[in-house]
Amino acid sequence: MDRVKLGIVGLGRLGRKHAENIHYKIQNAELAAICSVVQEELSSVGNEMNPKYRTADFMELVENEDLDAIVIASSSQEHCRMLCAAAEAGRKKVYIEKPLGMRIEEIDKIKNAVQANRGMMLQVGYNRRFDRSVQAAKKKLDAGFIGTPIQVRMINRDPAAMADFIIKFSPTSGGLVMDMLTHDYDCARWFVGSEAKSVYGLGDAFVYEGLREVNDIDNCNILVAFENGVIGQFETSRNCSYGYHVETEIYGSDGCIRIGTVPEKDRVTYMNPTGVYKECVEWFFEYWEPTFCAEMQHFVDCVIQGKEPLVGLEDGYRAVQWACAATEAVRERKVVEIG
Numbered sequence: 001m002d003r004v005k006l007g008i009v010g011l012g013r014l015g016r017k018h019a020e021n022i023h024y025k026i027q028n029a030e031l032a033a034i035c036s037v038v039q040e041e042l043s044s045v046g047n048e049m050n051p052k053y054r055t056a057d058f059m060e061l062v063e064n065e066d067l068d069a070i071v072i073a074s075s076s077q078e079h080c081r082m083l084c085a086a087a088e089a090g091r092k093k094v095y096i097e098k099p100l101g102m103r104i105e106e107i108d109k110i111k112n113a114v115q116a117n118r119g120m121m122l123q124v125g126y127n128r129r130f131d132r133s134v135q136a137a138k139k140k141l142d143a144g145f146i147g148t149p150i151q152v153r154m155i156n157r158d159p160a161a162m163a164d165f166i167i168k169f170s171p172t173s174g175g176l177v178m179d180m181l182t183h184d185y186d187c188a189r190w191f192v193g194s195e196a197k198s199v200y201g202l203g204d205a206f207v208y209e210g211l212r213e214v215n216d217i218d219n220c221n222i223l224v225a226f227e228n229g230v231i232g233q234f235e236t237s238r239n240c241s242y243g244y245h246v247e248t249e250i251y252g253s254d255g256c257i258r259i260g261t262v263p264e265k266d267r268v269t270y271m272n273p274t275g276v277y278k279e280c281v282e283w284f285f286e287y288w289e290p291t292f293c294a295e296m297q298h299f300v301d302c303v304i305q306g307k308e309p310l311v312g313l314e315d316g317y318r319a320v321q322w323a324c325a326a327t328e329a330v331r332e333r334k335v336v337e338i339g
Protein backbone atom coordinates (compact mmCIF):
# COMPACT_ATOMS: atom_id res chain seq x y z
CA MET A 1 0.00 0.00 0.00
CA ASP A 2 1.44 3.41 -0.88
CA ARG A 3 -1.58 5.59 -0.10
CA VAL A 4 -3.83 5.23 2.94
CA LYS A 5 -7.58 5.91 2.63
CA LEU A 6 -8.78 7.16 6.01
CA GLY A 7 -12.25 7.48 7.50
CA ILE A 8 -12.68 9.74 10.52
CA VAL A 9 -15.42 9.84 13.16
CA GLY A 10 -15.73 13.07 15.16
CA LEU A 11 -15.35 16.44 13.48
CA GLY A 12 -15.47 18.65 16.56
CA ARG A 13 -12.72 20.73 18.12
CA LEU A 14 -9.97 18.17 17.47
CA GLY A 15 -11.57 15.93 14.83
CA ARG A 16 -11.80 18.82 12.40
CA LYS A 17 -8.11 19.57 12.95
CA HIS A 18 -7.24 15.92 12.18
CA ALA A 19 -9.46 16.01 9.07
CA GLU A 20 -7.72 19.18 7.86
CA ASN A 21 -4.29 17.71 8.50
CA ILE A 22 -5.15 14.49 6.65
CA HIS A 23 -6.62 16.40 3.72
CA TYR A 24 -4.05 19.18 3.39
CA LYS A 25 -0.82 18.09 5.06
CA ILE A 26 -0.29 14.37 5.64
CA GLN A 27 1.82 12.63 2.99
CA ASN A 28 0.42 9.47 1.33
CA ALA A 29 -3.03 9.87 2.91
CA GLU A 30 -6.52 10.58 1.66
CA LEU A 31 -9.52 11.80 3.66
CA ALA A 32 -11.96 9.33 2.15
CA ALA A 33 -14.81 9.30 4.68
CA ILE A 34 -16.18 11.52 7.43
CA CYS A 35 -18.67 10.77 10.21
CA SER A 36 -20.36 12.99 12.78
CA VAL A 37 -23.74 13.22 14.45
CA VAL A 38 -23.61 16.99 13.97
CA GLN A 39 -25.03 17.76 10.52
CA GLU A 40 -23.35 21.20 10.24
CA GLU A 41 -19.93 19.58 10.79
CA LEU A 42 -20.59 17.01 8.07
CA SER A 43 -21.66 19.75 5.62
CA SER A 44 -18.85 22.11 6.51
CA VAL A 45 -16.00 19.54 6.32
CA GLY A 46 -17.72 17.69 3.45
CA ASN A 47 -18.13 20.78 1.29
CA GLU A 48 -14.60 22.01 1.95
CA MET A 49 -12.67 18.72 1.59
CA ASN A 50 -15.02 16.68 -0.56
CA PRO A 51 -14.45 13.16 0.86
CA LYS A 52 -16.02 10.26 -1.03
CA TYR A 53 -18.25 9.16 1.87
CA ARG A 54 -20.23 11.13 4.49
CA THR A 55 -22.33 9.54 7.23
CA ALA A 56 -23.82 10.07 10.69
CA ASP A 57 -23.59 6.33 11.40
CA PHE A 58 -20.22 5.11 12.70
CA MET A 59 -20.97 1.50 11.68
CA GLU A 60 -20.99 2.57 8.02
CA LEU A 61 -17.39 3.67 8.50
CA VAL A 62 -16.46 0.40 10.19
CA GLU A 63 -18.05 -1.69 7.45
CA ASN A 64 -16.72 0.35 4.54
CA GLU A 65 -14.21 -1.95 2.84
CA ASP A 66 -12.88 0.87 0.69
CA LEU A 67 -11.17 2.34 3.80
CA ASP A 68 -7.69 1.27 4.90
CA ALA A 69 -7.79 2.81 8.37
CA ILE A 70 -10.07 4.57 10.83
CA VAL A 71 -9.50 7.61 13.03
CA ILE A 72 -11.71 7.87 16.13
CA ALA A 73 -11.90 11.47 17.37
CA SER A 74 -15.39 11.37 18.86
CA SER A 75 -16.27 12.37 22.43
CA SER A 76 -14.41 10.33 25.06
CA GLN A 77 -17.50 8.51 26.32
CA GLU A 78 -17.94 7.01 22.81
CA HIS A 79 -14.40 5.62 22.61
CA CYS A 80 -15.02 2.23 24.20
CA ARG A 81 -18.12 1.44 22.16
CA MET A 82 -16.55 2.56 18.88
CA LEU A 83 -13.15 0.97 19.36
CA CYS A 84 -14.67 -2.35 20.43
CA ALA A 85 -17.02 -2.26 17.41
CA ALA A 86 -14.05 -1.61 15.09
CA ALA A 87 -12.00 -4.42 16.64
CA GLU A 88 -14.91 -6.88 16.60
CA ALA A 89 -15.50 -6.10 12.91
CA GLY A 90 -11.87 -7.04 12.23
CA ARG A 91 -10.55 -3.52 11.52
CA LYS A 92 -6.74 -3.78 11.63
CA LYS A 93 -5.58 -0.15 11.60
CA VAL A 94 -7.12 2.31 14.03
CA TYR A 95 -6.05 5.62 15.52
CA ILE A 96 -7.99 6.73 18.61
CA GLU A 97 -7.92 9.97 20.54
CA LYS A 98 -7.08 9.87 24.24
CA PRO A 99 -8.34 8.70 26.65
CA LEU A 100 -8.77 5.10 25.54
CA GLY A 101 -11.80 4.73 27.82
CA MET A 102 -13.22 6.33 30.92
CA ARG A 103 -13.26 3.48 33.45
CA ILE A 104 -11.27 0.32 34.22
CA GLU A 105 -14.12 -1.89 32.93
CA GLU A 106 -13.97 0.01 29.63
CA ILE A 107 -10.23 -0.32 29.11
CA ASP A 108 -10.37 -4.00 30.08
CA LYS A 109 -13.08 -4.52 27.47
CA ILE A 110 -11.00 -2.65 24.89
CA LYS A 111 -7.86 -4.64 25.70
CA ASN A 112 -9.75 -7.92 25.23
CA ALA A 113 -11.35 -6.79 21.96
CA VAL A 114 -8.08 -5.49 20.49
CA GLN A 115 -6.08 -8.54 21.52
CA ALA A 116 -8.77 -10.87 20.13
CA ASN A 117 -8.44 -9.13 16.75
CA ARG A 118 -5.04 -10.63 15.92
CA GLY A 119 -2.61 -8.28 14.19
CA MET A 120 -4.60 -5.14 14.99
CA MET A 121 -2.46 -1.99 15.08
CA LEU A 122 -3.74 0.72 17.41
CA GLN A 123 -2.31 4.19 17.94
CA VAL A 124 -3.50 6.33 20.87
CA GLY A 125 -3.49 10.15 20.66
CA TYR A 126 -0.87 11.12 23.21
CA ASN A 127 0.46 13.78 20.86
CA ARG A 128 3.05 15.28 23.22
CA ARG A 129 5.47 12.45 22.47
CA PHE A 130 5.69 13.89 18.94
CA ASP A 131 6.85 17.32 20.11
CA ARG A 132 10.41 18.15 19.00
CA SER A 133 11.46 19.36 22.47
CA VAL A 134 9.93 16.34 24.20
CA GLN A 135 11.72 14.02 21.77
CA ALA A 136 15.03 15.85 22.20
CA ALA A 137 14.70 15.58 26.00
CA LYS A 138 13.91 11.87 25.78
CA LYS A 139 16.99 11.28 23.62
CA LYS A 140 19.30 13.09 26.08
CA LEU A 141 17.71 11.28 29.02
CA ASP A 142 18.23 7.87 27.39
CA ALA A 143 21.84 8.82 26.62
CA GLY A 144 22.44 9.34 30.37
CA PHE A 145 22.80 13.14 30.29
CA ILE A 146 21.32 13.57 33.80
CA GLY A 147 22.49 10.26 35.21
CA THR A 148 19.76 8.36 37.02
CA PRO A 149 16.37 10.16 37.03
CA ILE A 150 15.16 10.90 40.57
CA GLN A 151 12.18 13.22 40.15
CA VAL A 152 9.88 14.20 37.28
CA ARG A 153 7.75 17.32 37.68
CA MET A 154 5.01 18.50 35.33
CA ILE A 155 2.92 21.67 35.26
CA ASN A 156 -0.17 21.83 33.04
CA ARG A 157 -2.38 24.96 33.22
CA ASP A 158 -5.36 25.63 30.98
CA PRO A 159 -6.33 29.26 30.34
CA ALA A 160 -9.13 30.80 32.40
CA ALA A 161 -10.48 32.09 29.08
CA MET A 162 -11.66 28.54 28.30
CA ALA A 163 -13.58 28.08 31.55
CA ASP A 164 -17.10 28.20 30.08
CA PHE A 165 -16.18 25.57 27.52
CA ILE A 166 -14.51 23.38 30.14
CA ILE A 167 -17.55 23.43 32.42
CA LYS A 168 -19.79 22.42 29.50
CA PHE A 169 -17.30 19.75 28.37
CA SER A 170 -16.67 18.29 31.85
CA PRO A 171 -19.52 15.72 32.00
CA THR A 172 -18.24 14.00 28.82
CA SER A 173 -14.48 14.47 29.36
CA GLY A 174 -13.95 12.29 32.44
CA GLY A 175 -12.87 15.27 34.57
CA LEU A 176 -9.62 17.17 35.11
CA VAL A 177 -7.31 14.22 35.78
CA MET A 178 -8.62 12.00 32.97
CA ASP A 179 -8.85 14.80 30.44
CA MET A 180 -5.69 16.81 31.09
CA LEU A 181 -3.28 14.90 33.28
CA THR A 182 -3.11 11.68 31.30
CA HIS A 183 -1.00 13.67 28.79
CA ASP A 184 1.53 14.50 31.54
CA TYR A 185 1.47 11.00 32.96
CA ASP A 186 2.01 9.43 29.54
CA CYS A 187 5.08 11.60 28.97
CA ALA A 188 6.41 11.04 32.48
CA ARG A 189 6.23 7.24 32.28
CA TRP A 190 7.82 7.39 28.83
CA PHE A 191 10.64 9.57 30.17
CA VAL A 192 11.42 7.51 33.25
CA GLY A 193 10.67 4.11 31.71
CA SER A 194 8.56 2.88 34.61
CA GLU A 195 4.95 2.50 35.76
CA ALA A 196 3.27 4.20 38.68
CA LYS A 197 3.04 2.05 41.80
CA SER A 198 0.95 4.35 43.99
CA VAL A 199 -0.56 7.79 43.86
CA TYR A 200 -1.74 10.50 46.25
CA GLY A 201 -3.37 13.82 45.43
CA LEU A 202 -5.03 16.98 46.64
CA GLY A 203 -7.49 19.00 44.58
CA ASP A 204 -10.74 20.95 44.61
CA ALA A 205 -12.99 23.30 42.66
CA PHE A 206 -11.32 26.48 43.94
CA VAL A 207 -12.63 28.81 41.24
CA TYR A 208 -15.50 27.32 39.24
CA GLU A 209 -18.59 26.27 41.21
CA GLY A 210 -19.98 24.84 37.95
CA LEU A 211 -17.30 22.16 38.05
CA ARG A 212 -18.10 21.24 41.64
CA GLU A 213 -21.73 20.72 40.59
CA VAL A 214 -20.63 18.03 38.11
CA ASN A 215 -18.22 16.46 40.62
CA ASP A 216 -15.15 17.86 38.86
CA ILE A 217 -12.28 20.04 40.11
CA ASP A 218 -10.24 22.92 38.68
CA ASN A 219 -6.88 22.56 40.47
CA CYS A 220 -4.91 19.61 41.79
CA ASN A 221 -1.48 18.38 42.70
CA ILE A 222 -0.66 14.70 42.46
CA LEU A 223 2.30 12.79 43.83
CA VAL A 224 3.31 9.50 42.25
CA ALA A 225 5.68 6.74 43.32
CA PHE A 226 7.03 4.95 40.24
CA GLU A 227 8.05 1.29 40.45
CA ASN A 228 11.71 2.22 39.81
CA GLY A 229 11.71 4.68 42.72
CA VAL A 230 11.32 7.90 40.71
CA ILE A 231 9.05 10.51 42.35
CA GLY A 232 6.51 12.19 40.07
CA GLN A 233 4.71 15.44 40.76
CA PHE A 234 1.85 16.65 38.58
CA GLU A 235 0.36 20.08 39.12
CA THR A 236 -2.58 21.22 37.05
CA SER A 237 -5.08 24.06 36.83
CA ARG A 238 -8.05 25.18 34.75
CA ASN A 239 -7.86 28.87 35.67
CA CYS A 240 -4.52 30.12 34.42
CA SER A 241 -4.96 33.91 34.21
CA TYR A 242 -2.09 34.55 31.79
CA GLY A 243 -2.70 31.87 29.14
CA TYR A 244 -1.65 28.26 28.57
CA HIS A 245 1.36 26.98 30.48
CA VAL A 246 3.02 23.57 30.32
CA GLU A 247 6.33 22.84 31.91
CA THR A 248 8.43 19.73 32.51
CA GLU A 249 11.46 19.05 34.64
CA ILE A 250 13.33 15.78 34.97
CA TYR A 251 15.89 15.92 37.74
CA GLY A 252 18.57 13.27 38.12
CA SER A 253 21.76 12.25 39.91
CA ASP A 254 23.96 14.22 37.46
CA GLY A 255 21.79 16.98 36.11
CA CYS A 256 18.42 18.27 35.06
CA ILE A 257 16.37 18.73 31.88
CA ARG A 258 13.68 21.37 31.60
CA ILE A 259 11.16 21.99 28.82
CA GLY A 260 9.11 25.16 28.40
CA THR A 261 9.86 26.94 31.66
CA VAL A 262 8.47 30.23 30.33
CA PRO A 263 5.27 29.92 28.25
CA GLU A 264 6.33 32.48 25.66
CA LYS A 265 4.24 32.80 22.53
CA ASP A 266 7.14 33.52 20.17
CA ARG A 267 10.63 35.04 20.07
CA VAL A 268 9.41 38.65 20.16
CA THR A 269 10.28 40.87 23.15
CA TYR A 270 8.37 44.17 23.54
CA MET A 271 9.95 47.17 25.24
CA ASN A 272 8.54 50.60 26.09
CA PRO A 273 8.63 53.00 29.10
CA THR A 274 6.43 50.61 31.10
CA GLY A 275 8.99 47.84 30.85
CA VAL A 276 9.98 44.74 28.90
CA TYR A 277 7.53 41.96 28.19
CA LYS A 278 6.72 38.90 26.10
CA GLU A 279 3.30 37.56 25.12
CA CYS A 280 2.07 34.23 26.43
CA VAL A 281 0.80 31.13 24.60
CA GLU A 282 -2.99 31.39 24.53
CA TRP A 283 -4.17 27.76 24.42
CA PHE A 284 -3.13 24.19 23.80
CA PHE A 285 -3.75 24.11 20.03
CA GLU A 286 -1.28 26.91 19.55
CA TYR A 287 1.39 25.23 21.66
CA TRP A 288 1.01 21.66 20.37
CA GLU A 289 -0.09 22.39 16.79
CA PRO A 290 2.82 20.63 15.01
CA THR A 291 2.37 17.48 17.11
CA PHE A 292 -1.13 16.78 15.75
CA CYS A 293 0.30 16.62 12.27
CA ALA A 294 3.36 14.63 13.34
CA GLU A 295 1.33 11.96 15.17
CA MET A 296 -1.03 11.49 12.19
CA GLN A 297 1.90 11.26 9.77
CA HIS A 298 3.40 8.64 12.10
CA PHE A 299 0.13 6.67 12.03
CA VAL A 300 -0.02 6.73 8.23
CA ASP A 301 3.67 5.73 8.00
CA CYS A 302 3.03 2.83 10.40
CA VAL A 303 0.08 1.66 8.27
CA ILE A 304 2.18 1.74 5.09
CA GLN A 305 5.33 0.23 6.58
CA GLY A 306 3.60 -2.25 8.92
CA LYS A 307 5.36 -0.74 11.96
CA GLU A 308 4.13 -0.61 15.57
CA PRO A 309 3.21 2.96 16.60
CA LEU A 310 5.09 4.90 19.28
CA VAL A 311 1.96 5.09 21.47
CA GLY A 312 -0.12 1.92 21.53
CA LEU A 313 -2.67 -0.12 23.47
CA GLU A 314 -0.51 -0.63 26.56
CA ASP A 315 0.26 3.11 26.81
CA GLY A 316 -3.40 4.04 26.44
CA TYR A 317 -4.35 1.43 29.03
CA ARG A 318 -1.75 2.53 31.59
CA ALA A 319 -2.71 6.20 31.31
CA VAL A 320 -6.39 5.52 32.06
CA GLN A 321 -5.54 3.04 34.83
CA TRP A 322 -3.38 5.75 36.43
CA ALA A 323 -6.06 8.45 35.95
CA CYS A 324 -8.70 6.30 37.66
CA ALA A 325 -6.39 5.77 40.66
CA ALA A 326 -5.38 9.46 40.77
CA THR A 327 -9.01 10.60 40.59
CA GLU A 328 -9.87 8.30 43.49
CA ALA A 329 -6.82 9.54 45.46
CA VAL A 330 -7.94 13.17 45.08
CA ARG A 331 -11.61 12.49 45.84
CA GLU A 332 -10.90 10.38 48.92
CA ARG A 333 -7.66 12.04 50.02
CA LYS A 334 -5.80 8.77 50.37
CA VAL A 335 -2.90 6.88 48.86
CA VAL A 336 -4.13 4.54 46.11
CA GLU A 337 -2.08 1.52 45.06
CA ILE A 338 -2.17 0.79 41.32
CA GLY A 339 -2.70 -2.64 39.77
Ligand SMILES: NC(=O)c1ccc[n+]([C@@H]2O[C@H](COP(=O)([O-])OP(=O)(O)OC[C@H]3O[C@@H](n4cnc5c(N)ncnc54)[C@H](O)[C@@H]3O)[C@@H](O)[C@H]2O)c1
Nearest residue numbers: 010011012013014015036037038073074075076097098099
Ligand atom coordinates in the same frame (compact mmCIF):
# COMPACT_ATOMS: atom_id res chain seq x y z
N1 LIG B 1 -4.82 15.18 22.20
C1 LIG B 1 -5.31 16.32 22.64
O1 LIG B 1 -4.60 17.23 23.02
C2 LIG B 1 -6.79 16.51 22.61
C3 LIG B 1 -7.33 17.79 22.57
C4 LIG B 1 -8.72 17.93 22.49
C5 LIG B 1 -9.53 16.80 22.48
N2 LIG B 1 -8.97 15.58 22.54
C6 LIG B 1 -9.82 14.36 22.52
O2 LIG B 1 -10.52 14.31 21.28
C7 LIG B 1 -11.83 13.78 21.49
C8 LIG B 1 -12.83 14.75 20.89
O3 LIG B 1 -12.75 15.98 21.59
P1 LIG B 1 -13.33 17.31 20.97
O4 LIG B 1 -12.90 18.40 21.86
O5 LIG B 1 -13.02 17.39 19.51
O6 LIG B 1 -14.91 17.03 21.16
P2 LIG B 1 -16.15 17.74 20.45
O7 LIG B 1 -17.26 17.66 21.42
O8 LIG B 1 -15.77 19.07 19.90
O9 LIG B 1 -16.48 16.79 19.21
C9 LIG B 1 -17.02 15.51 19.39
C10 LIG B 1 -17.32 14.91 18.03
O10 LIG B 1 -17.73 13.56 18.23
C11 LIG B 1 -18.84 13.31 17.40
N3 LIG B 1 -19.66 12.24 17.96
C12 LIG B 1 -20.07 12.09 19.25
N4 LIG B 1 -20.84 11.01 19.36
C13 LIG B 1 -20.92 10.46 18.12
C14 LIG B 1 -21.57 9.31 17.59
N5 LIG B 1 -22.32 8.49 18.37
N6 LIG B 1 -21.43 9.04 16.26
C15 LIG B 1 -20.69 9.84 15.47
N7 LIG B 1 -20.06 10.95 15.92
C16 LIG B 1 -20.17 11.25 17.23
C17 LIG B 1 -19.60 14.61 17.36
O11 LIG B 1 -20.45 14.62 16.25
C18 LIG B 1 -18.43 15.61 17.27
O12 LIG B 1 -18.06 15.74 15.93
C19 LIG B 1 -11.99 13.57 22.99
O13 LIG B 1 -11.82 12.22 23.28
C20 LIG B 1 -10.87 14.39 23.62
O14 LIG B 1 -10.38 13.82 24.81
C21 LIG B 1 -7.63 15.40 22.58
